[in-house]
Amino acid sequence: MKIVIAQLNYTIGDLEGNVQKMIEHIQRAEQDGADLVVFSELSICGYIPKDMLNYDSFVNRCKDAVEALMKHTSNLGVIVGVPTYNKAEYGKRLFNSAQLLYKNEIKATVHKTLLPTYDIFDEYRYFEPNTSFELVEFQGVKIALTICEDLWNLDQPILYKTTPMDELVKLNPDIMINISGSPYSYNHVEERKNRMVNNAKNYRLPLVYVNQIGAHTDILFDGGSMFIDAQGEIAEELEYFKEDYRFIDWKVGEAYPDNSLDYKDEDIELIHDALVMGIRDYFTKMGFKKALLGSSGGIDSAVINALAVEALGAENVTAVLLPSKYSSEGSVVDAEQLAKNLDCPYKIVSIKDMVDTVERTLAPEFEGLEADVTEENIQARSRGLLLMAMSNKFGSIVLNTSNKSETAVGYATLYGDMCGGLSAIGDLYKMQVYEMARYINRDREIIPEAIINKAPSAELRFDQKDSDSLPPYELLDQILFQYIEKQKGWQEIVALGFEEAIVRKIVKLVDRNEYKRFQAAPILRISNLAFGIGRQMPLVAHFNN
């Protein structure tokens, strides 16, 4: 059987656009002589449309879109992902389904059994789990058709009672096909490959694994679809962060040579490509072209500036330098040099008058009180206000420049440097930001060395350094990683050998700043535990400090 894997970038809710794109790939596959084209999970509507699924009007439009697609299936079968109604008397309204379309009919519909409801996933919010198992027959081939998580119950942790393939294998399938919406994280690529290889080996069946690419706000899909033979060799592995099309001439019983790519966990190239795609898709799918960012001469805004230029084109990214009386001369010079290296427009707008006016306005209220963090926040918020005004006037989106370390400990001003429509490096710890800067400079000096080498500073007071109030980032990042990604309590972290006073201070900062993160911009997710929907903490609570 000749099978085409179509690894595409969908837009949530853009049913016409998604169907149009699928039709183009069906036509190409038809010309290539394929028997079957496979698209990914919920490809009709984009994965995942969240509470749009609560609208009957939306679900009905999905049904109409399948019908439009069906008209193009006279000569080959098409597997597509779509939400369908649950017609039983009990249960959730919908199933997360895969449908086989052929000769203008729905030949088969199967539903997802295992509904991920953890981290960024919330499928049981919408879907009833499948409980009955049948193969899908197409042109004499018996297909075990499953959806994403259905193949993830094989190794630890075993989250679900039922393992769908254990049921389906009893019916003697010839091949497994899995349509997927599996997002990227920097330690997920190898795990996903291993799991899929283990499925092939365990059931001694070939596997066609079809993922998608593209960013849906914060969630980044990386692709990496695969064809794995019954011995567990990865015969085909599709591109990462790019749409891809692969024609597979599969014969029962045939063994295929290993042809897998060699991406590894924590591969900086993949993280980089993920972020560039994330920025680009946010703008493209929102219908925007132009970005603004506050360029401070620091490493974070420099990395954002470079990534944004790659994603949107230099002419569409404006760096705004917003110096205050506390800004070192080096900051302005370095930020200017960066813009020149990137060949992107930049502007210098001093916040001095504005800060003076605010302080004068508030002088009667603040009489007799000492300067404190209030005055630092006034600077950050003045910058935010000016950036937002420019973005309003020029129809551009402000890119937020906070990293994960700062976001974690609340080292950022709400409505100040926390402004922005999208946080592109909010899931990178500070040390990862440095690594990204070095990667950006891999061929030539884009980010001036002066920016990489200077001591991190918010420059909100004279001679301020981040290290005045925070431990060194090398240490901070490790403790944060244990607390956030590893979900260890402070006592467990201390037991790893970190100093108790520092651990408790940091953990307390993280807890106390939930209220800030609640109002933060969406963060491109590249780790397996990013701030945002992946980490849902109460705001009003007593934490264990």
Place this chain on the structure above:
Amino acid sequence: MKIVIAQLNYTIGDLEGNVQKMIEHIQRAEQDGADLVVFSELSICGYIPKDMLNYDSFVNRCKDAVEALMKHTSNLGVIVGVPTYNKAEYGKRLFNSAQLLYKNEIKATVHKTLLPTYDIFDEYRYFEPNTSFELVEFQGVKIALTICEDLWNLDQPILYKTTPMDELVKLNPDIMINISGSPYSYNHVEERKNRMVNNAKNYRLPLVYVNQIGAHTDILFDGGSMFIDAQGEIAEELEYFKEDYRFIDWKVGEAYPDNSLDYKDEDIELIHDALVMGIRDYFTKMGFKKALLGSSGGIDSAVINALAVEALGAENVTAVLLPSKYSSEGSVVDAEQLAKNLDCPYKIVSIKDMVDTVERTLAPEFEGLEADVTEENIQARSRGLLLMAMSNKFGSIVLNTSNKSETAVGYATLYGDMCGGLSAIGDLYKMQVYEMARYINRDREIIPEAIINKAPSAELRFDQKDSDSLPPYELLDQILFQYIEKQKGWQEIVALGFEEAIVRKIVKLVDRNEYKRFQAAPILRISNLAFGIGRQMPLVAHFNN
């Protein structure tokens, strides 16, 4: 059997505080000669601790807290809600459990079967559902002990395959006890009573229903615990929005007279009490005392001002009048009069100099461009900046003043009037805000009539009225209600008799402003579909406009 219903206000994560409060109620019940005290769902840790549950350190502390409580159970039984580990080889890590403690032992543990995962609920994110059913015996009484949602599968919609009481009733229980964490919404009080009465009637068993009160950021628990006899009479109904304690002398087979309260759906008194509790709990549980708000002379800030004074005391609420050149004289006079009526401090801080300075600073960038929404946003953001600076300096929390109608259509400035730690009326449509103002004035004129009677205006341009760009609120609110609460598509709303052009315009405004709501303050929830975790829409998507 003598049973005490303890309807308390817990703080999430404050295990010591929660346990201490429970011990006090156990001691009182002991003095009163009770056999059994019943606390509500997850009472040990507060419902619901969200991703705190992912920390083993947290779950272990819950276990320790149960042990501390157990020491006080020599003379009477105690039913408490607590997360416990799932020790099976598969499934989620935890159960949502109820434990019967007696004579310093855990006499019984039952797990929740039906895990709500919709709207604001996300329990399948954390918990494995129960699948085995046994009664709990205590002093010869056979108790069908269930947890909240377990009793909600009786009437439509039937969300779950299993109905726990259908299983438990086969074992011939004497009484049902349900420990609950059922939040308030203005159309939920009657429904909850009806469902619980239907359980008693259907199974011909008395029901002890124990709810909790208190706000956990946005979610407001109203209490209204009940004792219902086997005929379905509500013999006891506890207070709403207040801690309460009720001693029930229950005898098998005895009928009790109806003694229910007469709260109805959409009761403005309950909505009012919900919001006052919500504000008070936010501050108390956060450890703050003082609030600030921007007082514009409009109805929204007036209602917030009055509610905050009730919640926090007049001396703790400062109204800040922030007039611009566009503010009518009436606005300032009315806002002053309001503060005088409420006897709360107020300050007048003109934004004029600040706005002038911002415009001067940006003049070189904006040269040749016409004034537009940018200049309006500069005013709103200048107010936000000044309020935030004052809140920083004085250690107070800014109360956001947006209502649901504005929040829906994005008639608010991000980082401007959207500032604030808590949105107290963000779930009240504009027409409900008027109703609340009239309720606040029920005994005397607190909110000046001039504020209630003036045409709504943002006062960001000369002679601006909300009706310049929005349909009248009477109409707007109805369309929004259909789109948000009823989840109807625009075509369905038009079919109800609304004008297509208006419906499409409004629906489009709602969709296009997801990105703003994503960064909004938490909103006290009083409807059955509030913005926030109850409505999770994609930001980057094509909606059906």
